[in-house]
Amino acid sequence: MRALSVQRSVPRFGAARLISTVSARSATRVGPLTLGEIDDPDQPGPGWERIDTVLSGICGSDLALADGRASAYFEDWVSFPFVPGHEVVGRRDDGSRVVIEPVLGHAARGAVPPSPEAAPADGDDYRHLVTGPLEPGIQTGFCNSTGGGWAPWFWAHESQLHAVPDELSDEAAVLVEPLAGGVHAAFSVRDALRRADLLERGPLVVGVLGAGTMGLATVAALRAHVPEADVVVGARYPHQFAIARALGAAEVVRSGDLAAAIRRRTGSHVIGRHLSSGAHCLVDAVGSSDSIAESISMTRPRGRVVLLGMPADISLDMTPLWHRETELRGCYTYGTEILDDGTAARTFSLAIDLALSSGAERLLSATYPIERHVDALAHAAEAGRRGAVKIAFDLRRGN
Numbered sequence: 001m002r003a004l005s006v007q008r009s010v011p012r013f014g015a016a017r018l019i020s021t022v023s024a025r026s027a028t029r030v031g032p033l034t035l036g037e038i039d040d041p042d043q044p045g046p047g048w049e050r051i052d053t054v055l056s057g058i059c060g061s062d063l064a065l066a067d068g069r070a071s072a073y074f075e076d077w078v079s080f081p082f083v084p085g086h087e088v089v090g091r092r093d094d095g096s097r098v099v100i101e102p103v104l105g106h107a108a109r110g111a112v113p114p115s116p117e118a119a120p121a122d123g124d125d126y127r128h129l130v131t132g133p134l135e136p137g138i139q140t141g142f143c144n145s146t147g148g149g150w151a152p153w154f155w156a157h158e159s160q161l162h163a164v165p166d167e168l169s170d171e172a173a174v175l176v177e178p179l180a181g182g183v184h185a186a187f188s189v190r191d192a193l194r195r196a197d198l199l200e201r202g203p204l205v206v207g208v209l210g211a212g213t214m215g216l217a218t219v220a221a222l223r224a225h226v227p228e229a230d231v232v233v234g235a236r237y238p239h240q241f242a243i244a245r246a247l248g249a250a251e252v253v254r255s256g257d258l259a260a261a262i263r264r265r266t267g268s269h270v271i272g273r274h275l276s277s278g279a280h281c282l283v284d285a286v287g288s289s290d291s292i293a294e295s296i297s298m299t300r301p302r303g304r305v306v307l308l309g310m311p312a313d314i315s316l317d318m319t320p321l322w323h324r325e326t327e328l329r330g331c332y333t334y335g336t337e338i339l340d341d342g343t344a345a346r347t348f349s350l351a352i353d354l355a356l357s358s359g360a361e362r363l364l365s366a367t368y369p370i371e372r373h374v375d376a377l378a379h380a381a382e383a384g385r386r387g388a389v390k391i392a393f394d395l396r397r398g399n
Contacts (some may be wrong), residue, residue: 001040003151004370006032006065008080017068024381027067028374035373038083041147044155045133049092051100051156055174055367056149057087058380059213060287061310062141066377071313071347078142079135085149085393086141086384089164089173090156097164099176099350100156102139103333104146109134117348120159121335141204150370152395162348169332171361174392175217176364179360180334180351182217185308186225187337187347188329191283192304193226204229205265206256209295211235211244212383213390214308215364218283220358223248225350230265232279234258237384247358259298266300273297274320281306284376289314296320296328306331368396 012032020027043050062084064070086102105120106113109132114123126293130136137143141157147154153233164173189206193199206222206229208215221233233244234255244252253261259275262268268275284291287309293316295305301324308331321328334347354360365388368376373393381393 001038001152002036002370003038003083003147004033004035004373005038005081005083007034008032010219012026012068014068016161020069022066024063024067025374025378028377031066031068033066033084033373033377035370037159038081038151041116041145041155044145044157047107047158048155049161050153051088051090051092051098051152051159052153053149054089054091054097054170055392055394055396056085057174057178057390057392059087059178061122063377063381064310067381074138074142075131077136077138079137079144082137082142083148083151083154084141085151086139087174087177087392088140088149089170089176090149090153094159097170097173098161099164099173099348099352100140100149101160101162101180101334102141102177103160104129104134104137104139104143104157105159107159117336117344119335119348121333128385150373150388150393162352163355166350168356169361170354171364172355172359175360175363175390176348176351178213178390179217179220179354179358180347181214181308181331182221183220183225183337183350183354184334184347185218185283185306185331186221188306188331189222189229189304190226190282192281192306192327192329193229196280196302199228202228202263205279206231206261207235207261207282207295207298208249208285209255209258209282209291210309211237211240211252212285215283215285216240216243216363216389218245218285218308218353219249220360221245224354224357229280232258232261232265237387239387239389240384242360243389244361259294262298268300275300277301280305283308285309289316292316292328296324297328299324299326300335301325303327307373363389364392365389367392369394
């Protein structure tokens with residue numbers, strides 16, 4: 001079949017990394033991502049289904065692969081060559097639509113889940129991600145054995161499949177995976193506030209730095225699951241201001257003005273480059289050295305910074321983290337969340353509900369056929385400047 005795939009090539013990764021500082025389009029052309037005929041992957045085993053791709057999104061980790069900026073950490077957690085694409089809405093053989101929970105968890109790899117109800121990403125040991133009958137791969141879209149959504153079809157395990165309600169459009173369904181990341185971040189915020197016994201005290205201030213797809217997904221999820229909080233968002237572009245407000249942000253300001261907005265709401269003083277107090281919790285949806293330092297500076301002592309943006313190599317002065325006793329919490333994908341009544345819910349199920357209630361399709365700005373992958377990736381890399389949020393590949397017949 002004809003698909004986009006990533007080859008293991010040090011020269012291509014290096015060339016893309018070098019050229020990406022000048023042109024995302026040129027970096028894609030010389031990088032490790034290629035379009036061509038690939039062998040159909042064999043069915044991995046029982047419980048695996050062929051899924052025909054409908055729409056498949058482009059996310060930050062995909063762009064990092066295309067332009068050579070991906071962290072070396074993941075080299076041991078993927079298997080080459082692989083077909084990217086983990087934000088997927090597709091069709092089963094019977095024509096019904098599904099979204100893919102892409103983590104290749106215990107069940108997919110023939111291991112015993114930590115509990116009967118566990119989501120693929122649950123558990124405190126990641127050995128299953130590189131063992132079992134599959135080649136190494138943290139997720140569908142990074143594993144040679146499964147294929148991915150940047151192809152006409154791929155294999156998915158029954159544990160990864162979630163039915164799409166009839167009332168949810170394809171354009172909204174392809175946003176379920178990033179929305180699930182936002183929901184997981186919102187529950188991390190909720191957990192931090194509850195542990196600090198703040199949910200009943202108010203007013204609560206939660207900052208979100210960055211208003212790309214993941215930042216906006218988090219805003220929607222915070223409004224749904226932490227309604228007690230005033231969500232203050234730092235954005236860069238006019239369309240992000242409008243969407244963040246529509247999704248429930250109490251205030252949206254320019255990214256550079258986020259500290260001032262939090263200062264006003266919390267009555268904090270400024271000491272050097274830090275607030276004396278600050279937000280109860282801060283979600284960093286950017287993931288750079290500068291953004292992490294800024295997030296710590298805007299979070300009150302003994303607050304939590306949730307790292308939703310995926311950082312590569314960073315340089316960080318840890319002194320304020322130590323002095324302010326700030327908790328720096330990573331937020332990887334999704335799993336199982338604990339609700340107010342003590343019951344558990346899959347993050348993906350909550351994300352489907354959020355897609356239905358939040359008008360998620362407004363985040364999908366453009367789609368491309370895979371033959372125009374250079375244009376699509378350039379659009380995704382320049383999404384903010386071009387007034388866009390999410391870009392996706394459309395593999396429906398006739399596209």
